[in-house]
Amino acid sequence: MVIGSGFGGLAAAVRLGARGYRVTVLERLELPGGRARVFRQDGFTFDAGPTIVTAPALFEDLWSLCGRRLADDVELRALSPFYQVRFADGTCVDWSGDAAAIRATVARLSPSDLPGYEQILALSERVYHVAFEQLGHVPFNSWRDMVRQAPALLRLRAERSLYAQVAAHVRDPRLRFLLSFHPLFIGGNPFTASSLYGLILHLERAGGVHFAMGGTGRLVQGLVGLIERQGGEVRCGAEVAEVMLRDRTAIGVQLAGGERVPADVVVSNADTAWTYEHLLPTAKRRRWSNRRLSRASYSMGLFVWYFGTRQQYPSVPHHTILVGPRYRDLLRDIFERKVLAEDFSLYLHRPTATDPSLAPPGCDAFYVLSPVPHLTGELDWHRCAEEYRQRIERHLEATLLPGLRAQIVTSRVMTPLDFEQQLLARCGSAFGMEPLLRQSAWFRPQNRAEDFERFYLVGAGTHPGAGVPGVLSSARILDSVVPHGDAVLH
Numbered sequence: 001m002v003i004g005s006g007f008g009g010l011a012a013a014v015r016l017g018a019r020g021y022r023v024t025v026l027e028r029l030e031l032p033g034g035r036a037r038v039f040r041q042d043g044f045t046f047d048a049g050p051t052i053v054t055a056p057a058l059f060e061d062l063w064s065l066c067g068r069r070l071a072d073d074v075e076l077r078a079l080s081p082f083y084q085v086r087f088a089d090g091t092c093v094d095w096s097g098d099a100a101a102i103r104a105t106v107a108r109l110s111p112s113d114l115p116g117y118e119q120i121l122a123l124s125e126r127v128y129h130v131a132f133e134q135l136g137h138v139p140f141n142s143w144r145d146m147v148r149q150a151p152a153l154l155r156l157r158a159e160r161s162l163y164a165q166v167a168a169h170v171r172d173p174r175l176r177f178l179l180s181f182h183p184l185f186i187g188g189n190p191f192t193a194s195s196l197y198g199l200i201l202h203l204e205r206a207g208g209v210h211f212a213m214g215g216t217g218r219l220v221q222g223l224v225g226l227i228e229r230q231g232g233e234v235r236c237g238a239e240v241a242e243v244m245l246r247d248r249t250a251i252g253v254q255l256a257g258g259e260r261v262p263a264d265v266v267v268s269n270a271d272t273a274w275t276y277e278h279l280l281p282t283a284k285r286r287r288w289s290n291r292r293l294s295r296a297s298y299s300m301g302l303f304v305w306y307f308g309t310r311q312q313y314p315s316v317p318h319h320t321i322l323v324g325p326r327y328r329d330l331l332r333d334i335f336e337r338k339v340l341a342e343d344f345s346l347y348l349h350r351p352t353a354t355d356p357s358l359a360p361p362g363c364d365a366f367y368v369l370s371p372v373p374h375l376t377g378e379l380d381w382h383r384c385a386e387e388y389r390q391r392i393e394r395h396l397e398a399t400l401l402p403g404l405r406a407q408i409v410t411s412r413v414m415t416p417l418d419f420e421q422q423l424l425a426r427c428g429s430a431f432g433m434e435p436l437l438r439q440s441a442w443f444r445p446q447n448r449a450e451d452f453e454r455f456y457l458v459g460a461g462t463h464p465g466a467g468v469p470g471v472l473s474s475a476r477i478l479d480s481v482v483p484h485g486d487a488v489l490h
Contacts, residue, residue, distance in 0.1 A: 001026065001253055001263035003240045003279070006034025007050075007468055008459035009269030010223035010234075011062055011475035017230035018065040019484065021265065024232065026253065028239035032224055034269070035423060035430075035460075038217035042410035043360040044308040045215050046367060051349050052079070052319070053210040054203050055469040058476075059219065066226045073222040075213040077354055082209040083319035086399070087174055094317075095178065097205050109172055116169030120179050121202070123165065127156050127195070128202040136464045137476040140442035158196050158437055163328075165195040177327055184371060186466040187299025187431025189335045191328055194437040203469065211318065211354050240270070243279045243455060250455035253279075265454050265482055272433070272445045272461025273298075273426035280452070287450040297439065299431035299466070300334050301374040301416030305389050306367045309407040313350070313364055316400055320348040331371075335434075338377030340384065344370045346392065348400065363409070368392055374416050375428040381415040389413055432461030440465065447474060448481040456482060 002009045002016075005027040013023040031037050035049035053059065056076055063070040070076070081094035093105055106117045157165060166180040182200035183193035212218045224234050239256040243266055252262035268275040273296070276288045324330055324345040333341040347369040352359045359365040370392060373379060397404040416428025425432070433439045444463045449455040458474040460466035 004269030005032035008471035026238040033220040058472040076210040113170040124202040128199040188435040249453040297434040298429035302430040338373035431466035
């Protein structure tokens with residue numbers, strides 16, 4: 001039984017199905033996908049969350065387990081550039097996997113930083129080989145596992161923040177941003193996230209950045225198809241109220257309507273904090289008590305505006321990052337002060353640059369994302385959401401999308417309130433627990449749930465962490481920790 005149909009839950013179902021389990025996925029919403037679900041509105045198709053694939057081999061592995069090729073069901077289109085970065089001073093950078101082109105860009109921005117840039121690339125590759133290839137799919141079942149890896153982590157300077165590591169090698173502030181912002185993709189603050197998350201830089205270079213034609217929802221549909229071919233089932237509109245236990249062993253789930261569904265193995269892809277606080281009894285939890293969960297640090301929230309225009313903007317690439325005038329202080333407002341700043345940095349997604357079928361003929365589909373504080377601050381999103389959307393609209397109209405206001409034909413927003421209410425994310429955080437060293441590996445909720453038998457966790461809130469590669473890797477860990485069916489039965 002898998003609770004939740006995000007990428008982690010669907011991948012877990014495929015992996016368990018490939019091992020002979022008969023799997024049922026229970027999803028409380030009306031459509032599968034979790035953060036990767038799809039909105040369809042006025043002829044436009046919007047991916048709600050993830051927009052890119054940076055480790056296609058992880059998806060290919062799932063299809064191969066079912067005797068199929070990913071290309072049989074989903075076309076991945078390589079993007080170049082990966083994204084265009086536009087700085088407040090007018091500098092514009094096309095960031096791609098073309099090593100020579102990026103080296104030329106670095107030389108144009110700051111020739112004296114070329115040696116430091118090369119050193120950062122080498123560091124990112126070393127971290128990638130250790131933290132992603134060697135440890136990303138390895139369970140941390142006890143503190144001893146963490147101790148065994150400590151020497152390698154110390155050699156990689158895991159205790160240093162990514163920004164500090166980058167700043168020690170390059171001086172140009174634009175390069176410091178380009179080489180350090182990646183933790184924001186998984187809910188982390190580059191000024192506090194471990195330098196280990198610098199692996200994302202090499203991950204992009206090694207595997208490329210891809211878009212699923214038809215939208216990320218095609219990957220969701222493809223995974224559901226794999227599960228059904230295995231004889232499994234994805235039930236939507238099925239909300240789990242509790243995990244049923246015999247002593248400390250999971251024996252199934254009870255749905256909100258009262259239905260009791262037995263299972264030999266239960267896996268939760270629901271928000272990890274929600275899972276522990278609402279699906280498992282307080283008295284039987286030792287490590288992840290309500291007190292400990294409340295004291296954990298959670299990722300920032302997101303404000304996401306989805307909109308369609310009656311005209312096309314062909315000069316706007318697939319991905320654009322618009323960097324505001326502040327970097328460190330803006331992130332301090334978001335992560336520490338938890339206030340909505342007057343300025344912002346934005347991530348603009350125009351999928352119709354690659355796949356025009358996602359909008360009516362002659363139109364464009366967009367979403368724009370702004371990192372914002374999660375809900376432990378004092379923001380009232382009922383009051384401020386529309387004003388904030390208008391501020392973003394004015395900024396886009398003045399920079400990339402002239403005449404935008406008059407061209408909008410469909411619109412919707414998601415705020416941290418929606419993440420809390422629709423996705424059950426604690427305090428509306430977009431990526432679960434914040435990716436800090438003290439909340440990584442063994443210090444994070446484990447894939448084999450502490451204090452319970454035959455109960456497992458996948459997704460952003462467990463090891464190894466958020467992001468599509470992270471949640472797919474969390475499902476891969478199940479291969480090591482979930483017993484084979486005959487062992488369960490006996």
